[in-house]
Amino acid sequence: MxxxxxxxxxxxxxxxxxxxxxxxxxxxxxxxxxxxxxxxxxxxxxxxxxxxxxxxxxxxxxxxxxxxxxxxxxxxxxxxLALLEETWAGFTTVLAETIARSKVVLPGVGALADIDAGELATxxxxxxxxxxxxxxxxxxxxxxxxxxxxxxxxxxxxxxxxxxxxxxxxxxxxxxxxxxxxxxxxxxxxxxxxxxxxxxxxxxxxxxxxxxxxxxxxxxxxxxxxxxxxxxxxxxxxxxxxxxxxxxxxxxxxxxxxxxxxxxxxxxxxxxxxxxxxxxxxxxxxxxxxxxxxxxxxLAVALPTPNGRPSGSGAARVTEVTDAGSGDDDHPTYELTWRQRLPEPDTLRLGRSGDDLLVTVGGFRHPVRLPSVLRRCIVTDAAWDGTDLTVRFVPDPGLWPQRR
CATH class of the missing domain: 3.40.50.300 (P-loop containing nucleotide triphosphate hydrolases)
Incomplete structure (x- = not known):
């Protein structure tokens, strides 16, 4: 690419x-x-x-x-445009068949089915x-x-x-x-x-x-x-x-x-x-x-081939840390870390949407899919040391299993 x-x-x-x-x-x-x-x-x-x-x-x-x-x-x-028209024509065929076989009025489906592929611009x-x-x-x-x-x-x-x-x-x-x-x-x-x-x-x-x-x-x-x-x-x-x-x-x-x-x-x-x-x-x-x-x-341009080594958020690692001031044995603390270059550190923003961590860098927002262990956790803080971005999580009490 x-x-x-x-x-x-x-x-x-x-x-x-x-x-x-x-x-x-x-x-x-x-x-x-x-x-x-x-x-x-x-x-x-x-x-x-x-x-x-x-x-x-x-x-x-x-x-x-x-x-x-x-x-x-x-x-x-x-x-x-040709790819769009071809795909839309096939999709509207499915919509038309659904309408013809259904005895229930499906809101919006009829309007979509009536849009001809040639009418589409984008x-x-x-x-x-x-x-x-x-x-x-x-x-x-x-x-x-x-x-x-x-x-x-x-x-x-x-x-x-x-x-x-x-x-x-x-x-x-x-x-x-x-x-x-x-x-x-x-x-x-x-x-x-x-x-x-x-x-x-x-x-x-x-x-x-x-x-x-x-x-x-x-x-x-x-x-x-x-x-x-x-x-x-x-x-x-x-x-x-x-x-x-x-x-x-x-x-x-x-x-x-x-x-x-x-x-x-x-x-x-x-x-x-x-x-x-x-x-x-x-x-x-x-x-x-x-x-x-x-x-x-x-020009003799030679492009290196894939080497199989992930980088950036694709190489993110999860570690469990010991922090006496933030939790106990029932509620461990986790850190998600990856190498992240930040030309403008002040533009870094973090958010959460379901199983994704929303990371904004320089006005570009990208959802980073969280590992399964962090999907039941809450983000507490984040830090950047000039090379690596580290996001800290603690378990969500409402979702984390409690010891008896």
Missing amino acids: VIGPGGAGVSMTAAAAALNATGGRRRGAAGVSSLGAPDADTLLITADRRSPTAGLLGVFRTPNEPVVVSTRLHLLSLDR LPGVEDFLLLRRIRDEAISGRWRRIIVDGSGLGDPFEFLRSASVLSQTLNRLWPRHRRLAMAAERPVLAQLTAAVDAIDRDCIDIAELLTDPHSVAVHLVVSGDGRGAQVLPHFLATVDVMGLALRSVIVNQGTAAGAADVRTDALRAMVGTDNDVQTAEIPRLAEPIDRAARLRK
């Missing part, structure tokens, strides 16, 4: 990495790589309506269908979820050895990546799962509708788990080697931590820098720190414009 602020060169970096990934690997017999993967083993995905990638690679853009770039590289240009959050679901489907298809996702043209990349979690929360707030199941049991005619909603909810959970799986997904952050890159990098790193994304590299693109590149690159490297799991690379400025695949190859 290649992400970064607009104008940093995310599309160019993703395309160059995809070309580099398909070249130079030792090949075996019958057109199979040494890893046993077929020739068509790399898929480059873009969801930017105005992406220049197809033109740079010399192919026509065919929405939602993989296009052959070379024997080992395909390009998939996703059209979010459904906030749903489009991003559908894009992620299509990416997930390609990832689990078994067809591709490696998938590189170009995260440009999606607005805030972190809002995009958390869209599945937000949609799941919304569904379960508006129509909780236990109520869906109870209603389906009481009115079998609703079974098909509840099954459709459950399928969406399961997909949301599956996507959220996949994006934070360090064995399968690696995140690569592209920033420009100028003052703007230095300004946004600390905030991007903080958001990566709170979301628990497996960051594997920070790529400094000097092609957008205006000067004093070496000094700025050193400063950006210092911001990343000495994390052995994160590599820092640089794309030098080229004399000629990058207008075709041959010049993209000259």
